[in-house]
Amino acid sequence: MKNLSVIIPIYNEIDNLGQLINRLVDVLESFCNRYELIFIDDHSSDGSFGFLQSASIRNSNIRIYLKEGKKGKAYSLLEGIERALFDVIGMIDGDLQYPPEAIKEMFSKIYNQEAEIVIANRTYRQTTKSRTFLSRVFKSIFGHFVFGINHDIQSGLKVFSKKVFYNLQLSPTKWGFDYEFVYKAVRMKWRVSSVDIDFPERKFGESKVRPFQTALELFSGALVLRTRYLARSFFKFIDYPHHSERSPYNFSNEHDFLFLPEIHSAKRHIYAESVSFFLLTLTVAIGFFYVVSNLTGIPAFVILSALIAAFYLLFMLFKVFIVYLAIRYNPEIKISDEEALAIPEGELPIYTILIPLYREEGVINQISAAMGSINYPTDKLDITITLEEYDHPTINAISEAGLPSHFKTLILPDVKPKTKPKALNVAFLQVSGEFLVIYDAEIIPEPLQLRRAFLAFKKNQDIACLQTKLDHYNPKQSLVTRLFNSEFSFHYDYFMPGLQKLGVPLPLSGHSTHFRTEMISQIGAWDPYNVTEDCDMGIRLARIGQKTGILDSTSQEEATADFKSWVLQRTRWMKGFIQTSIVHMRHPFRFTKEIGGLKNLLGFLLIVPGSVLINVINFIYWIVFLVWIFFQPAFIQELFPRPILYISVFSFVLGNFIFTYLNLLATYKRGRYDLVKYNLLSFIYWIMLAVATTRAVIEIFIKPHHWEKTVHGTHLANGRTFAFRKFFRMKQ
Amino acid sequence: MKKIANYWQEIVVACLAFVTSSCMAWWLFVNNLLTILADQIAHLIFARLTTDSLTPGITQLGSWPPLLHVLMIPASMNDFLFQSGLAGFATLVPIFVIGTVYLYRLVFRLTNTRLFALVAVIIYLLNPYVLYYSATPMMEVLLLSVSFALSFHFLRWLQDDKLYDLIIAGGLVSVAAVSRYEGLLLLPVVGFLALIILLVRREKYLKIEALAFIFGIPAVMGVLYLMTYSWIFVGHPLGFAGVGAETNWVVANITPEGFTAPPAWKALLHASFYMMSRPLVYMGLLCGILTVLVARRRFELYSVLVILIVPLLAVALNMLRWENSVVVSEFSPWNDFHNVRYALTWIGFVAVAIATFLASAYSSYRSYLFRGVIICITCLILSINVIFSYQVIVTNRFAVIKMDRSASDRSTESNIIKYLKYNAIDGGYILSTRFNNDKYFLDTNLPLRSFIYEGNYQYFDIALNKPWLYAEWVIMTRPGSISQQQFFDPVTELWAKDENFLKYYHIVASDTETDLYELDTELVLSDAQYSGLEPEAIANFPRNRQIWTEQELEKLK
Numbered sequence A: 001m002k003n004l005s006v007i008i009p010i011y012n013e014i015d016n017l018g019q020l021i022n023r024l025v026d027v028l029e030s031f032c033n034r035y036e037l038i039f040i041d042d043h044s045s046d047g048s049f050g051f052l053q054s055a056s057i058r059n060s061n062i063r064i065y066l067k068e069g070k071k072g073k074a075y076s077l078l079e080g081i082e083r084a085l086f087d088v089i090g091m092i093d094g095d096l097q098y099p100p101e102a103i104k105e106m107f108s109k110i111y112n113q114e115a116e117i118v119i120a121n122r123t124y125r126q127t128t129k130s131r132t133f134l135s136r137v138f139k140s141i142f143g144h145f146v147f148g149i150n151h152d153i154q155s156g157l158k159v160f161s162k163k164v165f166y167n168l169q170l171s172p173t174k175w176g177f178d179y180e181f182v183y184k185a186v187r188m189k190w191r192v193s194s195v196d197i198d199f200p201e202r203k204f205g206e207s208k209v210r211p212f213q214t215a216l217e218l219f220s221g222a223l224v225l226r227t228r229y230l231a232r233s234f235f236k237f238i239d240y241p242h243h244s245e246r247s248p249y250n251f252s253n254e255h256d257f258l259f260l261p262e263i264h265s266a267k268r269h270i271y272a273e274s275v276s277f278f279l280l281t282l283t284v285a286i287g288f289f290y291v292v293s294n295l296t297g298i299p300a301f302v303i304l305s306a307l308i309a310a311f312y313l314l315f316m317l318f319k320v321f322i323v324y325l326a327i328r329y330n331p332e333i334k335i336s337d338e339e340a341l342a343i344p345e346g347e348l349p350i351y352t353i354l355i356p357l358y359r360e361e362g363v364i365n366q367i368s369a370a371m372g373s374i375n376y377p378t379d380k381l382d383i384t385i386t387l388e389e390y391d392h393p394t395i396n397a398i399s400e401a402g403l404p405s406h407f408k409t410l411i412l413p414d415v416k417p418k419t420k421p422k423a424l425n426v427a428f429l430q431v432s433g434e435f436l437v438i439y440d441a442e443i444i445p446e447p448l449q450l451r452r453a454f455l456a457f458k459k460n461q462d463i464a465c466l467q468t469k470l471d472h473y474n475p476k477q478s479l480v481t482r483l484f485n486s487e488f489s490f491h492y493d494y495f496m497p498g499l500q501k502l503g504v505p506l507p508l509s510g511h512s513t514h515f516r517t518e519m520i521s522q523i524g525a526w527d528p529y530n531v532t533e534d535c536d537m538g539i540r541l542a543r544i545g546q547k548t549g550i551l552d553s554t555s556q557e558e559a560t561a562d563f564k565s566w567v568l569q570r571t572r573w574m575k576g577f578i579q580t581s582i583v584h585m586r587h588p589f590r591f592t593k594e595i596g597g598l599k600n601l602l603g604f605l606l607i608v609p610g611s612v613l614i615n616v617i618n619f620i621y622w623i624v625f626l627v628w629i630f631f632q633p634a635f636i637q638e639l640f641p642r643p644i645l646y647i648s649v650f651s652f653v654l655g656n657f658i659f660t661y662l663n664l665l666a667t668y669k670r671g672r673y674d675l676v677k678y679n680l681l682s683f684i685y686w687i688m689l690a691v692a693t694t695r696a697v698i699e700i701f702i703k704p705h706h707w708e709k710t711v712h713g714t715h716l717a718n719g720r721t722f723a724f725r726k727f728f729r730m731k732q
Numbered sequence B: 001m002k003k004i005a006n007y008w009q010e011i012v013v014a015c016l017a018f019v020t021s022s023c024m025a026w027w028l029f030v031n032n033l034l035t036i037l038a039d040q041i042a043h044l045i046f047a048r049l050t051t052d053s054l055t056p057g058i059t060q061l062g063s064w065p066p067l068l069h070v071l072m073i074p075a076s077m078n079d080f081l082f083q084s085g086l087a088g089f090a091t092l093v094p095i096f097v098i099g100t101v102y103l104y105r106l107v108f109r110l111t112n113t114r115l116f117a118l119v120a121v122i123i124y125l126l127n128p129y130v131l132y133y134s135a136t137p138m139m140e141v142l143l144l145s146v147s148f149a150l151s152f153h154f155l156r157w158l159q160d161d162k163l164y165d166l167i168i169a170g171g172l173v174s175v176a177a178v179s180r181y182e183g184l185l186l187l188p189v190v191g192f193l194a195l196i197i198l199l200v201r202r203e204k205y206l207k208i209e210a211l212a213f214i215f216g217i218p219a220v221m222g223v224l225y226l227m228t229y230s231w232i233f234v235g236h237p238l239g240f241a242g243v244g245a246e247t248n249w250v251v252a253n254i255t256p257e258g259f260t261a262p263p264a265w266k267a268l269l270h271a272s273f274y275m276m277s278r279p280l281v282y283m284g285l286l287c288g289i290l291t292v293l294v295a296r297r298r299f300e301l302y303s304v305l306v307i308l309i310v311p312l313l314a315v316a317l318n319m320l321r322w323e324n325s326v327v328v329s330e331f332s333p334w335n336d337f338h339n340v341r342y343a344l345t346w347i348g349f350v351a352v353a354i355a356t357f358l359a360s361a362y363s364s365y366r367s368y369l370f371r372g373v374i375i376c377i378t379c380l381i382l383s384i385n386v387i388f389s390y391q392v393i394v395t396n397r398f399a400v401i402k403m404d405r406s407a408s409d410r411s412t413e414s415n416i417i418k419y420l421k422y423n424a425i426d427g428g429y430i431l432s433t434r435f436n437n438d439k440y441f442l443d444t445n446l447p448l449r450s451f452i453y454e455g456n457y458q459y460f461d462i463a464l465n466k467p468w469l470y471a472e473w474v475i476m477t478r479p480g481s482i483s484q485q486q487f488f489d490p491v492t493e494l495w496a497k498d499e500n501f502l503k504y505y506h507i508v509a510s511d512t513e514t515d516l517y518e519l520d521t522e523l524v525l526s527d528a529q530y531s532g533l534e535p536e537a538i539a540n541f542p543r544n545r546q547i548w549t550e551q552e553l554e555k556l557k
Helices: A016-032 A048-058 A071-084 A101-113 A127-148 A176-185 A211-234 A272-296 A298-327 A339-340 A363-374 A394-399 A420-428 A450-459 A481-501 A517-522 A533-543 A563-584 A586-596 A598-607 A608-633 A632-638 A643-669 A673-703 A724-729 B006-031 B036-050 B067-076 B080-084 B084-109 B115-126 B128-137 B140-160 B163-177 B181-200 B205-234 B247-252 B260-275 B278-294 B298-318 B340-363 B368-395 B415-423 B438-443 B457-467 B481-485 B490-495 B499-504 B521-530 B548-557
Strands: A004-008 A034-041 A062-066 A087-092 A117-125 A157-161 A192-199 A351-356 A379-389 A408-410 A433-440 A463-472 A513-516 A547-557 B473-477 B505-510 B514-519
Touching: A004 A016, A004 A101, A016 A034, A016 A048, A016 A101, A016 B260, A034 A048, A034 A450, A048 A062, A062 B067, A071 A176, A071 A513, A071 B473, A087 A101, A087 A351, A101 A117, A101 A157, A117 A176, A127 A211, A127 A598, A157 A176, A157 A463, A157 A598, A176 A192, A176 A211, A176 B490, A192 A379, A192 B473, A192 B514, A272 A298, A298 A463, A298 A598, A298 A608, A298 A643, A339 A450, A339 B084, A339 B490, A351 A363, A351 A420, A351 B415, A363 A379, A363 A394, A379 A394, A379 A420, A394 A408, A394 B115, A408 A420, A420 A533, A433 A450, A433 A517, A433 B340, A450 A463, A450 A481, A450 A547, A463 A481, A463 B514, A481 A547, A481 A598, A481 A643, A513 A517, A517 B514, A533 A547, A533 A563, A533 A586, A563 A673, A586 A598, A598 A608, A608 A673, A632 B205, A643 A673, A643 B163, A643 B205, A673 B205, B006 B084, B006 B115, B036 B067, B036 B084, B036 B438, B067 B080, B067 B084, B080 B084, B084 B128, B084 B140, B084 B298, B084 B340, B115 B128, B115 B368, B128 B278, B128 B340, B140 B163, B140 B181, B140 B298, B163 B181, B163 B205, B181 B205, B181 B457, B260 B278, B260 B298, B260 B340, B260 B415, B278 B298, B278 B340, B340 B368, B415 B438, B415 B505, B415 B514, B457 B490, B499 B505
Parallel strands: A004 A034, A004 A087, A034 A062, A117 A192, A351 A379, A351 A433, A379 A408, A463 A547
Antiparallel strands: A087 A157, A117 A157, A433 A513, A463 A513, B473 B514, B505 B514
């Protein structure tokens, strides 16, 4: 459809209006299906508004508005664009110096998708010499030289797609709309084309342009803009929005089911933003070490050692504070059984359950039983199981199991990436529930969980997401499961509630997390390239100001039972943490602003990249510790002069004690008395963590998007095990 | 404000404790009684050495229970507080206040009567020795406060079964262990009590096991610390408990012949009379026995009383060895005292036993006459306490402490201190053992970095080898003196009769059993020149107060 909105900002143009309207109507009616003329009157004193009112009575396509905002052409245009109904917008001055007839050709370029912005290039000028001179100077110096745009960027006649304005973030001066608009659009990678026009002398009325005053404003504004962007070109991490954000979420992308702008995805890790931030940080760090080392005479590596010791201490204190908050305030949302059961069935909304499956043929019956145990009307359950089309064993197992009718299966298109979040994104396009929850194959949710979640959402309208607690049903399978279970006890009973109380972003879990479905739309669903899409999701929710609550309801899952599976799974988690850190720190200042300030930034840094960093440092320090024990080389002694040694030893001894003890308490709190003693072996688990994290750091370079499948159902398997499994497994 | 108002009684008790302790500190300061015991000076110096020493840091804390030293570090860094001894008061007064509030809450929880909770507090606060040790750098009040807190949390765990209290109790057991040696016995005793309670409650084995870990881990931290420290710095994990070469030597050479436990325990009983007054001790024992027999919630009371008497039991058990001998004038040929303060460790038991018994009796019979009698007895006890305090403070002026073997008269300055004060200001190092010489460290007002002592390990070892190259001054126990017979002074042992030493040093000041030697600098320099040794290579002579570097030490060897 050839629909066009034309915006005409006017101020005391009564003598030109009649002819302008006639010429515009003639040309627009010649090619448009529908059109509208939007006049924004900047409080004219010559009766222009009255003239337009009578014109609008004769022609219903004419819409007139008295300016509401600040005085000036730029603000009139912005008001007009806001009011435009059609997807293609034209803008033209009211002085008739620009020929309306050119709009037809300009529109056709947009219509034929040759460009998103078409500018009328003024080639023949009949204005005053001074204005012609200034225009040419502006065009050549600023257009060509400064902005690098070979078009008449200050031209008052333009036709463009309305979508160009999405996320453009204009803040023009009185006359500075044109160059800012064109320049920012070009930076967002919108295509610009032009059409040559004559630019005759004004016939009626007076020009509002005071050549030197206006030129000064234009020059200064353009210089400021360019300088700002010049800095942004060097420091890309302060330059946002990124051009991939020029359109809203693309939910129709079936190429890889990435709905997010690429800058918010882990699809590509290396961006100029990350590199520039990394280089700047590195430069500052080197400068810091150089200056401090010179001023104090302390070797740089000792300063580094001191910083690491301080980081350790800070990390430890942060975690202890978090646990204190959890114990002191216990911010979990509690819904009693009575409350949950008292909800009338008619009041319950449709609830979507997504179950992404891949090579899970062994647990199909368990899924069926687990879903069957959920206390929720089946006609209000929208259960979707996603399957890979080549995963025949699971597809066959599902066919054989004969799942109830309220289960839907969805065969995923064979496109990359082959990840769980991609499966979720595909399924998300078909969900019908008001709320949504993801359950992994091996999950056994608490039967009243959906009812509790619904009531919790109802009672807490400000909460977009509910994280339930996780526990294992096979904690006694091996030493690994015992330690894993202790970690979960601490994480879900102390750490997550503490984080919630502190108000910092929560790294969500991959399953048993409940969402308001509309919120998933608002954040562009999952990032199919992030291997811990859950953590990323929590951070993105926080970025749009949404809250996450902890629901006191526990889902049971299977703990990875052997060392190898555990390391593979944890490597993926840690790799995802690295991906999430990289993605969100592409624009650190913007991130700080969006996430809610420095406190939340610090929280994020400590929780997400901090967890990775502490594990890697742990790995190095464990080695240093062992080397010291056995060889006592002098360089290690030099690394730890007395105050640093004290802080390090304090953190080491107290930190180990505190976290071992907290794990122990968390295990006790969950009533797993028999596991309490195993927490004394927590240090083994931390070494395992260090190994997995180091592996993740290596893998992020080698195979960043590789999704290491966690094998489920080992607790159901009987028979032979590998020798190392035997080593880790203990008698139940 | 409303929350604060709910605790008005506790606030009153805290104010009472603060005021009484402060008054005592002022009185002791005015009368020059803050640092008369060798241990008081030693504690001060331990704390100060962590920041002011040739080898500052954790190594200076010593193998004694370190809590007081650690807590006193900030106050001891202030010259006035350190030299006056008020660092002890500044450190202990908040602990004393908290301890007193815990005592109040403990008795209130046991008796549910505010009046008798206050009686226990008054018995405690009226004791002159409690106040004395709350104002001077000693560990007694620290342990008392910790044991009150421990009793309270243990009792609350017993009554309310909250895990939090058990964890705190575990932590306090550790704190007790690093407060005083007597606190070490709390670990097995409280652990045993907790086990009995769980068995009585018929808890499952796995839960008992889990709780054992939850209580046990924080509870053993104190002992673990002491053992680790001793292992690293003393060379034997039980070095802190007197197991090691040095102690064995002392036991072999110094333990009095014919020493047996029963007379020692008798001395301990008499020491209790000195510390708390005879009537109060008898009253405490009587009330303790009667209360245990008639109390309603017996097990709770047993537990509290056991915890409170554990430190005394620890002293009594220690008396099976030589080092904790308590001496009272009745049994001493020299009419002196020693370690009488150990008997103060069970004042908590006495106060709680009396208060709970009186409260129990008061609430058992509603007759006005009976209650009047109880009130009269209470007043009588308190009056006895007042009289006792008056005698100790005003009449005797803490004679028991002043007559202690390790006490020294601080009113007159020693010749060595006088000499060093005016002559050792040029930065020359002073070689001295700390054992028996701590008063010189404190009273000379010199930076402790000037002293080379056994805690400076490599510096001391090297300086002891050739003192004239490193020390301008040497403080030495006089050969043949009682101190030298009792305590081993390696400086005396090595150099007292050495010709080389006497060639370079000459005595410049003397006290009763100690001599101060000054170096003949000119002679050392000329001899050094003769041997081709540069003066700069001699550690004592570059008077710039630089700590010797590893390289220098190596060179000097």
